[in-house]
Amino acid sequence: MxxxxxxxxxxxxxxxxxxxxxxxxxxxxxxxxxxxxxxxxxxxxxxxxxxxxxxxxxxxxxxxxxxxxxxxxxxxxxxxxxxxxxxxxxxxxxxxxxxxxxxxxxxxxxxxxxxxxxxxxxxxxxxxxxxxxxxxxxxxxxxxxxxxxxxxxxxxxxxxxxMHFEPHTLEIIRMRKAGEFGKILFFQGLCGFKIGDPNQWRLNKQLAGGGSLMDIGIYALNGSRYMIGEDPIWVTAQETKTDHNLFKPGVDETIQFQMGFPGGAVASCLSTYNMNNLDRFFLNGEKGFAELQPSTGYGPIKGRTNKGELNQPIVVHQTLQMEEMSAIILQGKQPVVPVDGEEALKDLKVIDAIYEAVKSGNKITLKLAE
The missing domain is CATH 3.40.50.720 (NAD(P)-binding Rossmann-like Domain)
Structure with missing residues (x-):
């Protein structure tokens, strides 16, 4: 598969x-x-x-x-x-x-x-x-x-x-928290690939709940939140579908979505099952920028900022994740970026709003804290 x-x-x-x-x-x-x-x-x-x-x-x-x-x-x-x-x-x-x-x-x-x-x-x-x-x-x-x-x-x-434990990602978060990029203005997240087997569960609305947004677009959505360091307050979205045989009703092929954040930053993201070579995050601030490309693949993650290349350790993501999750569960460790159910619920609220925005064409107000 x-x-x-x-x-x-x-x-x-x-x-x-x-x-x-x-x-x-x-x-x-x-x-x-x-x-x-x-x-x-x-x-x-x-x-x-x-x-x-x-x-x-x-x-x-x-x-x-x-x-x-x-x-x-x-x-x-x-x-x-x-x-x-x-x-x-x-x-x-x-x-x-x-x-x-x-x-x-x-x-x-x-x-x-x-x-x-x-x-x-x-x-x-x-x-x-x-x-x-x-x-x-x-x-x-x-x-x-x-x-x-x-x-x-x-x-x-x-x-x-x-990705909440990945060293290049955490270094950019550290730099942003330290003010090295200044006021954050813009985030771009591109996530996609050309999907293969037409019979796989990811193209089944009953099993997947959607299409590319549920599978790969969630990386850009979640990434916008931890890269900017805020939760969005509004979202707009548009869907493009070119293959109605492969992408049945309720299974999105390509969705572009935009979000606004309390500090004034905006995000522009793309999620697709119909284009390869899309795995990039870009964060722009008044004093500098950060880029990850690849940004969410299994490795190696590569990054750079206005200060030069990032040279954090290359890790096996799943090994590090399980080590850290053990420490969270058994030792009460607090991760830099949360990985609990409440964190995931915020992403689900935004996903619900994106699908609503696609259907209505309206800007949807978000209240993720509620």
Whole structure:
């Protein structure tokens, strides 16, 4: 199955092979760790679930100990590959029994978008912390219900915002907070690729909840917020559809959206399933600028500012994410940029507003704090 993840993997594979091992080892040197370890069961053993599992083999603070899948052959393969005991293996009908398994602390939900809502709520009701892939849900209503369920169960809800831990991204955020760019004026986020397999779930409205915006455009939306350092107060949006056979009603091909922020900055973003070579963030201020290109791919991320090239460590995003999420869940660590359910809910509110703006042609006022 072709997908955004397959596409990003192909365009960066050669660069990763050349750079990731030596530079990653410098970023996270080998040293003894005797602190708490987050024991994780992955739900959804597709391409991205496999990527997370592989990345977790390098983790010290998190360990893959369980699987949840509807495909028995995948469960067997993962059992063998990752030495997962039979008692930690579940299917979608039986996984509520995970509540009786003290050897699993958290469930990482990596299923199609429409399944996030029921899967997260069931995991929470089983008393397990939850990590959910983005978008957290199909809309803000579902997202709030997921937050409520986790609060009621007294478990944490985190979302797979891997870029919130990426070193080049965090350096730009540090510089912006330090005033090195001056007053922020403008952000541009370009996210897209030409989608492949027409039968994949990402082109199914019932499973995906939309199209490119839900899958790849959320990077530009979320990126505008952490790059500018504010939440938007209005949004406008326009949709372009050139292939009505591939992109059925409710599945967006290309959406351009614009946002305004309290400090006066504006953002212009593009999300598409019909153009390649789009993975760029640009931030402009009165005193300087910052650019990331690639900005959200699996690596290596490359960046520059008005002061020159950024040379932060190249990391495996999913390894670093799981290390940091373990520290958040087990040690109460506060990340530079939040990765909790409330953070994801804000993105869902904006996504709802973007779709509303596309349909109405109106500027939609946003109140993300409510």
């Amino acid at each position: 072709n997908s955004r993840r397959d596409f990003l993997q192909k365009i960066t594979a050669s660069a990763i092979a050349l750079t990731i091992l030596p530079r990653y080892s410098m970023a996270m040197p080998e040293q003894p760790y005797d602190g708490p370890v987050l024991r994780v069961a992955i739900m959804g053993l597709g391409s991205y679930g496999s990527r997370v599992a592989e990345a977790m083999q390098s983790c010290k603070k998190a360990k893959l100990v369980g699987v949840i899948s509807g495909t028995p052959s995948k469960i067997k393969d993962w059992q063998s590959k990752y030495s997962i005991p039979e008692k930690n293996c579940y299917n979608y009908e039986t996984f509520d029994k995970i509540k009786d398994n003290p050897d699993i602390d958290a469930v990482y939900v990596i299923t199609p978008n429409a399944l996030h809502h029921p899967h997260v709520i069931r995991a929470a009701q089983a008393g397990k912390h939850v990590i959910c892939e983005k978008p957290m849900a199909l809309n803000a209503k579902e997202g709030q219900e997921m937050i409520n369920a986790c609060k009621k169960a007294n478990v944490k809800l985190l979302v797979g915002y891997r």
